[in-house]
Amino acid sequence: xxxxxxxxxxxxxxxxxxxxxxxxxxxxxxxxxxxxxxxxxxxxxxxxxxxxxxxxxxxxxxxxxxxxxxxxxxxxxxxxxxxxxxxxxxxxxxxxxxxxxxxxxxxxxxxxxxxxxxxxxxxxxxxxxxxxxxxxxxxxxxxxxxxxxxxxxxxxxxxxxxxxxxxxxxxxxxxxxxxxxxxxxxxxxxxxxxxxxxxxxxxxxxxxxxxxxxxxxxxxxxxxxxxxxxxxxxxxxxxxxxxxxxxxxxxxxxxxxxxxxxxxxxxxxxxxxxxxxxxxxxxxxxxxxxxxxxxxxxxxxxxxxxxxxxxxxxxxxxxxxxxxxxxxxxxxxxxxxxxxxxxxxxxxxxxxxxxxxxxxxxxxxxxxxxxxxxxxxxxxxxxxxxxxxxxxxxxxxxxxxxxxxxxxxx
Amino acid sequence: xxxxxxxxxxxxxxxxxxxxxxxxxxxxxxxxxxxxxxxxxxxxxxxxxxxxxxxxxxxxxxxxxxxxxxxxxxxxxxxxxxxxxxxxxxxxxxxxxxxxxxxxxxxxxxxxxxxxxxxxxxxxxxxxxxxxxxxxxxxxxxxxxxxxxxxxxxxxxxxxxxxxxxxxxxxxxxxxxxxxxxxxxxxxxxxxxxxxxxxxxxxxxxxxxxxxxxxxxxxxxxxxxxxxxxxxxxxxxxxxxxxxxxxxxxxxxxxxxxxxxxxxxxxxxxxxxxxxxxxxxxxxxxxxxxxxxxxxxxxxxxxxxxxxxxxxxxxxxxxx
Numbered sequence: 185x186x187x188x189x190x191x192x193x194x195x196x197x198x199x200x201x202x203x204x205x206x207x208x209x210x211x212x213x214x215x216x217x218x219x220x221x222x223x224x225x226x227x228x229x230x231x232x233x234x235x236x237x238x239x240x241x242x243x244x245x246x247x248x249x250x251x252x253x254x255x256x257x258x259x260x261x262x263x264x265x266x267x268x269x270x271x272x273x274x275x276x277x278x279x280x281x282x283x284x285x286x287x288x289x290x291x292x293x294x295x296x297x298x299x300x301x302x303x304x305x306x307x308x309x310x311x312x313x314x315x316x317x318x319x320x321x322x323x324x325x326x327x328x329x330x331x332x333x334x335x336x337x338x339x340x341x342x343x344x345x346x347x348x349x350x351x352x353x354x355x356x357x358x359x360x361x362x363x364x365x366x367x368x369x370x371x372x373x374x375x376x377x378x379x380x381x382x383x384x385x386x387x388x389x390x391x392x393x394x395x396x397x398x399x400x401x402x403x404x405x406x407x408x409x410x411x412x413x414x415x416x417x418x419x420x421x422x423x424x425x426x427x428x429x430x431x432x433x434x435x436x437x438x439x440x441x442x443x444x445x446x447x448x449x450x451x452x453x454x455x456x457x458x459x460x461x462x463x464x465x466x467x468x469x470x471x472x473x474x475x476x477x478x479x480x481x482x483x484x485x486x487x488x489x490x491x492x493x494x495x496x497x498x499x500x501x502x503x504x505x506x507x508x509x510x511x512x513x514x515x516x517x518x519x520x521x522x523x524x525x526x527x528x529x530x531x532x533x534x535x536x537x538x539x540x541x542x543x544x545x546x547x548x549x550x551x552x553x554x555x556x557x558x559x560x561x562x563x564x565x566x567x568x569x570x571x572x573x574x575x576x577x578x579x580x581x582x583x584x585x586x587x588x589x590x591x592x593x594x
Numbered sequence: 595x596x597x598x599x600x601x602x603x604x605x606x607x608x609x610x611x612x613x614x615x616x617x618x619x620x621x622x623x624x625x626x627x628x629x630x631x632x633x634x635x636x637x638x639x640x641x642x643x644x645x646x647x648x649x650x651x652x653x654x655x656x657x658x659x660x661x662x663x664x665x666x667x668x669x670x671x672x673x674x675x676x677x678x679x680x681x682x683x684x685x686x687x688x689x690x691x692x693x694x695x696x697x698x699x700x701x702x703x704x705x706x707x708x709x710x711x712x713x714x715x716x717x718x719x720x721x722x723x724x725x726x727x728x729x730x731x732x733x734x735x736x737x738x739x740x741x742x743x744x745x746x747x748x749x750x751x752x753x754x755x756x757x758x759x760x761x762x763x764x765x766x767x768x769x770x771x772x773x774x775x776x777x778x779x780x781x782x783x784x785x786x787x788x789x790x791x792x793x794x795x796x797x798x799x800x801x802x803x804x805x806x807x808x809x810x811x812x813x814x815x816x817x818x819x820x821x822x823x824x825x826x827x828x829x830x831x832x833x834x835x836x837x838x839x840x841x842x843x844x845x846x847x848x849x850x851x852x853x854x855x856x857x858x859x860x861x862x863x864x865x866x867x868x869x870x871x872x873x874x875x876x877x878x879x880x881x882x883x884x885x886x887x888x889x890x891x892x893x894x895x896x897x898x899x900x901x902x903x904x905x906x907x908x909x910x911x912x913x914x
Contacts, residue, residue: 248668248669251669251670252669267880270667270670270880271669271670274669274670274671276670361752361770361772361773363859363861363862423756423768423769423770425769425770425773425862426752426753426756426769426770426772426773427752428752431752431753557880558875558878558880558881559875559876559880559881559884561688561860561864561867561875564860564861564863564864564867565863565864567861567862567863568775568862568863568864571773571775571862571863572775572863584687585688588682588686589881591682592665592678592679592682592881592884593665
């Protein structure tokens, strides 16, 4: 209703005689920090496509109510995870596999999207626009000061930690008062030891699956990951349980620790606190073979078009514009992320360039937390594990919680 | 259960319409019925509120109740699943733990708030210096939002208290109490008392001021000391206010939410998750119908408790 009214107000005001031929589409964009950037993109698109107007809606809370009222936005951006995949499986999104952009995208990135399940087992419901890659953020000055090289194997990593510890320096800064920050180290530990996409495709999703496939479990597949996670936590400072994310940023920026396990979103915070800080990122090696090391990513922004929209053609033109390599590369360079296109330019940001080779060669996996439905309070379980160090109880809790959710999803 | 009270005082049963009518209708004399014409102004006062209440509270509640019998995720297709959600709740250890925590917290907070508030009220009601000023200071927490208070205390518990404890050499307090699974609840109770005590104090002060000075004067002439006066005069005379405070408080603490969110977020681990937090998680988690079933169960439990408390109130001859 509101959108129709708004469109009605806008149209006569701006276009005069050609009012009848202008199509207005709505973009649901949920990242508050890029609203201005998208406004500029929309302006550019509108000047090239005078017959289409785009309205940006940045209130994420409008999405589900829009679906219920049968008036959702035409184009929607999502950080793609199991939650969004639920919309895909219910057939909310249109098939985008025929767009030229689909052929330009790295098949590995499409594979990650499709690993959550496809509508009718064939459709492509989202196009990846931005990959946020995460790794271990390290203080370059402290590394060279203590003569430590960037580790390429698990034992080199343990050696580096021991070396810092012996020098009286905290190897890794822990902030598990904010339980979500534990998703990074656990993500590295599990992504490097388990084929996550394969594991979660075998996990039961419904009561039916549970009956037919009861054998796959966290208890058997995530044991190594959990042990290595606890090893990593052992190198964090005392009292990490009462330190928050902001405490961690402040302490690491001031040289309080050699390494910090956070996503790229922390980088700008760190340089704001200490502009002289020189940091790099490396992917945490989880095995003794450097060639097996992979980077952890999230599908930070993907585009989907709502299947029911009567403005499908206009929406496709807008998405094709956004997926233009120039637009994709400019955005990802600006926001310290990586382009998922085959023809990606190399990211110029020296802070994250350590992950570039892995992304370019398609060696990446999705953060484990993206596979968990929000009904499972995963972060709270991480926190319990971090405080009690009881790996058996943690894995049992995960299995029980997963099975409970599967049982109640018919 | 409520029948005896209704016979004695039918006017006091707003929650029990059918029974009230059964008892009162024949009792209304015919001559009163002839003059039943009520000023329509009263209806104009009631009806808009009634419509708004029904539209924005009753109807959504009934819809939510309906969806608790489905597998609705908040959007998309759904089908009826009967009582499956309810069965699953009773076998979900996390939901059961959240009930245990919520009741434990509500009982401890009710006792703590009332003890503190009563002591404060007795002190503030006595003839001390700067009485008005001190009263004002004690009431400041009431005008602050619980969320803000909790965030401030979050900082104090995580940073200030451990720093002080460490410099004094008190090792048990050197790590944040909020990171301690066994004791995080104590911090939540502390902040709740800090925020809720002034409200209870006001009610106690009103009660204490309603005690005639003659009574206390007579008691002191008889040689009763301060403590004896409190025990034998003040407390019995404000017993009704104690009941009101306990009932209002307990119901409020059962629905506790924002202070926990700001202090621990339900952690550490899952140690401090209240029922309200679990229910709210259903809106974001695609777990809508399941948590609706949880909400219905919680509603029934609170309803039963409220009815029991109302019984106690009637016996105490006080009305809310």
